[in-house]
Amino acid sequence: MTTTTSKSPRLGRLTPYLLGLPAIVWLAVFFVVPLVLMLAKALQECNPATGVCTMSWNFASLSDAWSSSSTIIFRSLGYALAATVIDLVLSFPIAYWIAFYAGRRKNFFLMMLLVPFFVSFVIRTVIWKFLLSSDGLIIHTLQNLHLVSSDYQILGTTFAVVAGLAYNFLPFTALPLYVSLERLNPALLEASHDLYAGRITTFRKIVLPLCAPGIFAAFLLTFIPAFGDYVNQQVLGGFTNTMVGTVIQNLFLVSNDFPGGSALSAIVMGISLIGILAYGRLLGSKSIGDFV
Amino acid sequence: MSAKRGRWLGLYSWLLLAYLLVPIVGMIFFSFNDVLAGRPTVTFEWNGATLRWYRELTNVVGLPEAFWLSIRLALASMVAATVIGTLLALALVRYEGKRFRGRTAIDQTLFMNIAAPEIVMGASLLGLFASYHVARGFLTLLLSHTVFSIAYVTVTVRARLQGFDRHLEEAAGDLGATPLTTFRLVTLPMIMPGVLAGAMMAFALSLDDFVVSNFVSGTTLPFPVWVYGASRMGVPPQVFVFGTIIFLLGFAGAIASLAMSRRAVKSV
Numbered sequence: 001m002t003t004t005t006s007k008s009p010r011l012g013r014l015t016p017y018l019l020g021l022p023a024i025v026w027l028a029v030f031f032v033v034p035l036v037l038m039l040a041k042a043l044q045e046c047n048p049a050t051g052v053c054t055m056s057w058n059f060a061s062l063s064d065a066w067s068s069s070s071t072i073i074f075r076s077l078g079y080a081l082a083a084t085v086i087d088l089v090l091s092f093p094i095a096y097w098i099a100f101y102a103g104r105r106k107n108f109f110l111m112m113l114l115v116p117f118f119v120s121f122v123i124r125t126v127i128w129k130f131l132l133s134s135d136g137l138i139i140h141t142l143q144n145l146h147l148v149s150s151d152y153q154i155l156g157t158t159f160a161v162v163a164g165l166a167y168n169f170l171p172f173t174a175l176p177l178y179v180s181l182e183r184l185n186p187a188l189l190e191a192s193h194d195l196y197a198g199r200i201t202t203f204r205k206i207v208l209p210l211c212a213p214g215i216f217a218a219f220l221l222t223f224i225p226a227f228g229d230y231v232n233q234q235v236l237g238g239f240t241n242t243m244v245g246t247v248i249q250n251l252f253l254v255s256n257d258f259p260g261g262s263a264l265s266a267i268v269m270g271i272s273l274i275g276i277l278a279y280g281r282l283l284g285s286k287s288i289g290d291f292v
Numbered sequence: 293m294s295a296k297r298g299r300w301l302g303l304y305s306w307l308l309l310a311y312l313l314v315p316i317v318g319m320i321f322f323s324f325n326d327v328l329a330g331r332p333t334v335t336f337e338w339n340g341a342t343l344r345w346y347r348e349l350t351n352v353v354g355l356p357e358a359f360w361l362s363i364r365l366a367l368a369s370m371v372a373a374t375v376i377g378t379l380l381a382l383a384l385v386r387y388e389g390k391r392f393r394g395r396t397a398i399d400q401t402l403f404m405n406i407a408a409p410e411i412v413m414g415a416s417l418l419g420l421f422a423s424y425h426v427a428r429g430f431l432t433l434l435l436s437h438t439v440f441s442i443a444y445v446t447v448t449v450r451a452r453l454q455g456f457d458r459h460l461e462e463a464a465g466d467l468g469a470t471p472l473t474t475f476r477l478v479t480l481p482m483i484m485p486g487v488l489a490g491a492m493m494a495f496a497l498s499l500d501d502f503v504v505s506n507f508v509s510g511t512t513l514p515f516p517v518w519v520y521g522a523s524r525m526g527v528p529p530q531v532f533v534f535g536t537i538i539f540l541l542g543f544a545g546a547i548a549s550l551a552m553s554r555r556a557v558k559s560v
Contacts (some may be wrong), residue, residue, distance in 0.1 A: 146489030228409025
């Protein structure tokens with residue numbers, strides 16, 4: 001690319017923009033514009049009879065959507081938080097092990113983390129439903145061992161939904177954690193040990209602070225998708241644990257209420273943005289790309 | 293870092309990987325399970341081994357079409373996202389500061405794109421297509437799948453580009469190669485493992501996707517959307533056969549690209 005500069009300075013200056021142009025256009029038209037349109041839709045008022053919408057800067061629609069769904073939103077946040085914490089705890093040891101002990105087989109183990117993705121998560125979740133059903137393998141075994149009572153159920157419970165979320169999003173937690181641990185200089189851990197720091201102290205004072213950006217990225221990349229998910233709840237959950245994704249899906253695809261669905265989506269996007277912007281503010285947006 | 297601790301962590305890691313594979317092993321195993329009576333749907337009671345569902349693979353109305361649609365969609369969106377995403381990665385890595393204004397905004401958009409809840413992306417795309425009266429079908433699926441794959445390709449290729457020795461390109465230029473020749477003969481082979489990894493990611497994301505597809509597919513149903521619809525009335529056993537085929541293809545592809553990148557590392 002340096003040669004372009006010497007031959008034609010103007011083209012050289014334009015090169016980055018030309019290279020980025022297709023992606024910028026694509027992301028603008030099919031990611032940014034739809035989000036803006038969605039927000040606009042939420043602020044419009046529509047005539048249910050004719051289906052004609054006019055912009056009325058109807059900010060009340062957002063607060064209406066909030067007040068009618070706040071219980072469900074908080075529940076979804078709670079489930080997503082539980083699943084994310086479980087995933088952080090479950091995947092930290094494996095990320096640590098791959099980064100420091102796996103040696104030349106690192107790539108193989110990273111691939112093994114991604115392998116479940118080759119089977120659509122709809123199928124994976126449906127299979128969990130079979131495995132967890134009351135006449136399925138897992139509950140049967142537990143009952144035969146007299147570990148649970150004969151009317152014990154997992155399907156339909158909050159536990160099933162959170163477990164499903166934790167299962168499906170675990171790789172999103174493990175990979176960013178691995179990236180940040182991989183960069184950690186093992187000499188620092190040895191130095192800490194030589195200076196008589198215990199394992200817990202080393203973890204608290206060396207590993208955690210240095211991996212903070214990776215942990216935060218792992219948190220966001222798990223928490224936000226889990227927050228908006230509805231497949232796990234629909235397949236594994238019951239009537240008492242509806243999540244916000246289910247409501248949005250029904251508004252759009254069942255009751256055809258685009259303004260209502262848009263308002264609720266805008267709220268979900270707003271909550272997600274808080275997390276993303278907080279990351280940018282605290283850790284800088286440049287490091288963001290390193291963890292995905 | 294004691295060896296003993298490594299052993300315990302290793303044991304734990306293997307157990308966790310095994311846990312991740314539980315539903316997949318279940319799927320492969322029960323794709324050989326016979327159905328005794330009635331309309332064939334998947335049950336998890338063992339009725340004896342059979343190859344029937346492999347022989348009658350195309351017997352379910354709509355399922356083979358959904359499978360082929362998903363494959364075509366994954367290939368097409370993979371190609372589009374890989375080209376577009378790689379070009380953006382080149383721009384982002386090579387041009388700092390004043391030479392590329394708007395970099396920060398692009399970085400943030402990429403992260404937002406990756407982190408955004410799928411339901412919001414799907415719903416907003418449906419809104420876009422509905423307000424411009426674009427009929428839902430293969431085209432809308434392709435446009436949508438490409439947009440969520442670009443960011444993944446870009447970050448994967450960028451990671452590879454960051455460890456790249458620019459002197460090689462300068463040397464090619466000094467030897468009289470045009471920029472295009474330099475790109476073809478020097479840059480592209482060097483970043484190829486990253487491009488392949490990004491392409492594989494795009495392929496897998498497209499095959500895996502349900503939420504966005506469910507919003508923008510209309511009556512053209514990709515495999516996961518078809519399965520989700522069918523799961524309410526009972527899943528035909530052929531779904532597990534198709535799932536097994538996809539899994540084995542993906543696994544083979546992953547092993548192949550692992551072997552290729554190992555060879556590439558050795559040859560450098």
